[in-house]
Amino acid sequence: MKKRSIIPILYIAFLMLPIYWLVAMSFKTTNEILSGFSLFPQTFTLENYITIFTDPTWYWGYINSIIYVTINTVLSVCVALPAAYAFSRYRFLGDKQLFFWLLTNRMAPAAVFALPFFQLYSSIHLFDTYLAVALAHTLFNVPLAVWILEGFMRGIPKELDETAYVDGYSFPRFFVTIFLPNIKAGVGVAAFFCFMFSWVEMLLAKTLTAVEAKPIAAVMTRTASSAGYELGLLAAAGTLTIIPGAIVIWFVRNYIARGFAMGRV
Amino acid sequence: MAQIKLSNLRHSYMPAPKGPEDYALKEIDVTWRDGGAYALLGPSGCGKSTLLNIISGLLTPSEGQILFDGQDVTALPPDQRNIAQVFQFPVIYDTMTVGENLAFPLKNRGVDPATIKRRVDEIAEMLDVTDMLSTRASGLSPDNKQKISMGRGLVRDDVNAVMFDEPLTVIDPHLKWKLRSKLKELHQRVQATMIYVTHDQTEALTFADEVVVMQEGEVVQIGTPVELFERPQHTFVGHFIGSPGMNVLPCEAKGDRAVFEGHEVMLEGPTHGDGGRTDLGIRPEYVGFGDTGIPAHVTKVSDIGRHYVVSAMVGNTALKAVTEHEVPEPGSEVFLQFKPEQSRVYRDGWIATEERAQ
Amino acid sequence: MRTENQKAWFFVLPVLALVAFNALVPMMTVVNYSVQETFGNNQFFWEGLGWFEQILRSDRFQAALGRQFLFTFLILLIEVPLGIIVALSMPRKGLWVPVCLVLMALPMLIPWNVVGSMWNIFTLPKIGLMGYFLNDVLGINYDMTQQPLSAWITIVVMDVWHWTSLVVLLCYAGLVSIPDAYYQAAKIDGASPWSVFRYIQLPKMKTVLTIAVLLRFMDSFNIYTEPFVLTGGGPGNSTTLLSIDLVKIALGQFDLGPAAAMSLIYFAITLLVSWVFYTLMTKDDAQ
Numbered sequence: 051m052k053k054r055s056i057i058p059i060l061y062i063a064f065l066m067l068p069i070y071w072l073v074a075m076s077f078k079t080t081n082e083i084l085s086g087f088s089l090f091p092q093t094f095t096l097e098n099y100i101t102i103f104t105d106p107t108w109y110w111g112y113i114n115s116i117i118y119v120t121i122n123t124v125l126s127v128c129v130a131l132p133a134a135y136a137f138s139r140y141r142f143l144g145d146k147q148l149f150f151w152l153l154t155n156r157m158a159p160a161a162v163f164a165l166p167f168f169q170l171y172s173s174i175h176l177f178d179t180y181l182a183v184a185l186a187h188t189l190f191n192v193p194l195a196v197w198i199l200e201g202f203m204r205g206i207p208k209e210l211d212e213t214a215y216v217d218g219y220s221f222p223r224f225f226v227t228i229f230l231p232n233i234k235a236g237v238g239v240a241a242f243f244c245f246m247f248s249w250v251e252m253l254l255a256k257t258l259t260a261v262e263a264k265p266i267a268a269v270m271t272r273t274a275s276s277a278g279y280e281l282g283l284l285a286a287a288g289t290l291t292i293i294p295g296a297i298v299i300w301f302v303r304n305y306i307a308r309g310f311a312m313g314r315v
Numbered sequence: 316m317a318q319i320k321l322s323n324l325r326h327s328y329m330p331a332p333k334g335p336e337d338y339a340l341k342e343i344d345v346t347w348r349d350g351g352a353y354a355l356l357g358p359s360g361c362g363k364s365t366l367l368n369i370i371s372g373l374l375t376p377s378e379g380q381i382l383f384d385g386q387d388v389t390a391l392p393p394d395q396r397n398i399a400q401v402f403q404f405p406v407i408y409d410t411m412t413v414g415e416n417l418a419f420p421l422k423n424r425g426v427d428p429a430t431i432k433r434r435v436d437e438i439a440e441m442l443d444v445t446d447m448l449s450t451r452a453s454g455l456s457p458d459n460k461q462k463i464s465m466g467r468g469l470v471r472d473d474v475n476a477v478m479f480d481e482p483l484t485v486i487d488p489h490l491k492w493k494l495r496s497k498l499k500e501l502h503q504r505v506q507a508t509m510i511y512v513t514h515d516q517t518e519a520l521t522f523a524d525e526v527v528v529m530q531e532g533e534v535v536q537i538g539t540p541v542e543l544f545e546r547p548q549h550t551f552v553g554h555f556i557g558s559p560g561m562n563v564l565p566c567e568a569k570g571d572r573a574v575f576e577g578h579e580v581m582l583e584g585p586t587h588g589d590g591g592r593t594d595l596g597i598r599p600e601y602v603g604f605g606d607t608g609i610p611a612h613v614t615k616v617s618d619i620g621r622h623y624v625v626s627a628m629v630g631n632t633a634l635k636a637v638t639e640h641e642v643p644e645p646g647s648e649v650f651l652q653f654k655p656e657q658s659r660v661y662r663d664g665w666i667a668t669e670e671r672a673q
Numbered sequence: 674m675r676t677e678n679q680k681a682w683f684f685v686l687p688v689l690a691l692v693a694f695n696a697l698v699p700m701m702t703v704v705n706y707s708v709q710e711t712f713g714n715n716q717f718f719w720e721g722l723g724w725f726e727q728i729l730r731s732d733r734f735q736a737a738l739g740r741q742f743l744f745t746f747l748i749l750l751i752e753v754p755l756g757i758i759v760a761l762s763m764p765r766k767g768l769w770v771p772v773c774l775v776l777m778a779l780p781m782l783i784p785w786n787v788v789g790s791m792w793n794i795f796t797l798p799k800i801g802l803m804g805y806f807l808n809d810v811l812g813i814n815y816d817m818t819q820q821p822l823s824a825w826i827t828i829v830v831m832d833v834w835h836w837t838s839l840v841v842l843l844c845y846a847g848l849v850s851i852p853d854a855y856y857q858a859a860k861i862d863g864a865s866p867w868s869v870f871r872y873i874q875l876p877k878m879k880t881v882l883t884i885a886v887l888l889r890f891m892d893s894f895n896i897y898t899e900p901f902v903l904t905g906g907g908p909g910n911s912t913t914l915l916s917i918d919l920v921k922i923a924l925g926q927f928d929l930g931p932a933a934a935m936s937l938i939y940f941a942i943t944l945l946v947s948w949v950f951y952t953l954m955t956k957d958d959a960q
Contacts, residue, residue, distance in 0.1 A: 055762065055764060065780055067803075068802075068834065069780075069791070071795045071801065072795070083800060086799065087805040087809070128687075129688050132687065132688075133687070133689075136681035136684035136685050137685075139678075141677050142677070143679060143682075145681070148685065152692060155696050157944060159894070159895035159915070159919070159940065160916075161895070161919045164920060165923045166698070167695075170699055188692070188695060196688060246782055249784060250781070257924075288787040288790055288791055295783060304771060306774045306775070306842060
């Protein structure tokens, strides 16, 4: 083992410490947590997890989150695909300005939009629905998906399109049967990023929901305030929110590095 | 400038190689004269790049020694061996100008600015890049980039050897010959030992005084281009060099004759050794047509410009002949004549006939 | 080359519609509020640029803006060099690479308020690992709820924990795209490790570093959830960053006018600084 690999090892250890602590706490009883410091759970308990899996407000939180995140991911990638194709293949009036304007939405602080979003979605009767959160999250996910997909599409030579037209393919058929398989990796990465940002965003998701579509993370804050300070339960709920992310990232592990560079290396 | 000697060199990429098949390089013993131009020729994966990297010091061989002018350099890192290497893809430092690129190796060695300037100007003049010295290197065309990476090697006046690892791969065909003649010219001017790795026989044969042909980690023959063509030591060399390659025909050896498909063929001299698989090797250029000889059935005739390549069947064996005139019709029956002084028997691939004393 | 084709607009239309709905309507709402005063009951009075002037002059806004810049400056100062160092020392290939990458990306996939809760649990005195270690083992008096310094260290360390991996992954992507021949040529040219970094690795990482700095700037400048969950902006107002202050005014006090004006100023600053960063970092390419 080389000497310099000590740096990534230390770094990863630093990353894992708080996560370990969260997981360790989730297996402790409230008594043990409050009675003082212990590095490992002394009386190992699954009670916190049982509470979550038996109480509908808890597990519906997860289901709600997963539903709106999925809607958002599908929606974002679907509308971003043709747009990214246009940006990567054609020049048209105002293309640069449009691209830049899309990206500025990625820069907008979510806090700025919290209140107007609440009013907008209330006025069209979408408040507290999955669609509201999924639509709101397209604000920053669609520009990102366009950006990533455009990067990947630029790497596909234009000759591919031309050959297909010469071979008599119609545009939709070419796009679905030839072009899409070529940018699979890009679609995967874009979907991953949409999933990720929709899954982690909380300010808008919380503002736009009350009961029906309340995300898991918002359920957590409610519990923290109403049912006293149940740290073990909080830790268990937190641990469970890490799992979907971990699963999704495992699927794209071979594209992570390139994906984070938005296909631009 | 130096004489380069590779002594009992072996290399394996595995930590504990067992049999010979685990070695990327099997037993190499070569001496290269100071100031010579050599080519390492072989198909992809034959170990030629491994050998090159061992000479430049990027790899340490598992066994054996590398000697520069008799001095053992096996353990020295690349920068202390005073060698230069040009890679398949041009390596240039994007953020620097052409001049800074050329000066970089000297600067790293703490050479004084006046000398650097003198050397850079000299090399730039030699490579015809004087007018680009102050432009950013990142915008150059591939052939100019390749020239700059060559120049970075030549700028040091103490280089022992310059090595080229398939340097023309990314160059446009019409610029290839230009760069190649530039290389030849440079070799005459700087008198450094040059080693050129390629899988292209034309490149190797036009560049080098002497060609080292490699196959599966082994040196199969070292010789001048003429020697490789006229008297291949191994069926691989015969087949790899020449277009089309040498005919390799299964036969039986009997003294100074070979029996091929029931016909006796006179050889250049007596065969030696016995056992193993025996083949008759003859280049298509030395297969002629006549009124008598080995009967054959012509299957195909291709016109490739300067001459015709005739494919024919003798019994169940296919062979090729090259002819400039008297072209037989496809489908006709002809008689083939093999030139005896160019007919040889190969035993398990290696030559097994002796040249008859002239 | 891309070809001229105005029909391409049809491809962009769905995106345009979706983003316009989400961006333009709320933005108009914000602009509308920012120039009016309301006393409830949906009655509005024209206020002109009064709110803007009030916000820009207020000590509260200036203090929050100052804290915001300090926070962003600190995390860029730590995360960018740290990210580069970690990326440089990562192995280029091998079985461990995907495992390393997945572990490193993990913090970024945790919901932001869970990140806040996690660090809360981690830093609690007596109960949390870090809180226990600092107070009871090292004897340092550390309490985030009482001391502004502790709170600041915690939110900065938390952000470093949360986002440094973004810089690592971006830089790593840049590094693996460098062909081996570059390193070999540098060895032969006798380049020092510093020269290899300066003339080979850094130039190749330039594009990705630009992306990294821009993303880190935007996201850290807009940060809300994690520090809010962790410190609630306290103790006092010591960790009240811009977004936290904005939400306090808008949703807490329901001062729609000032909140809207502040939103616009905030957005304008983000855009302006991003643009400055972008031009500075891509200046060389234009030559």
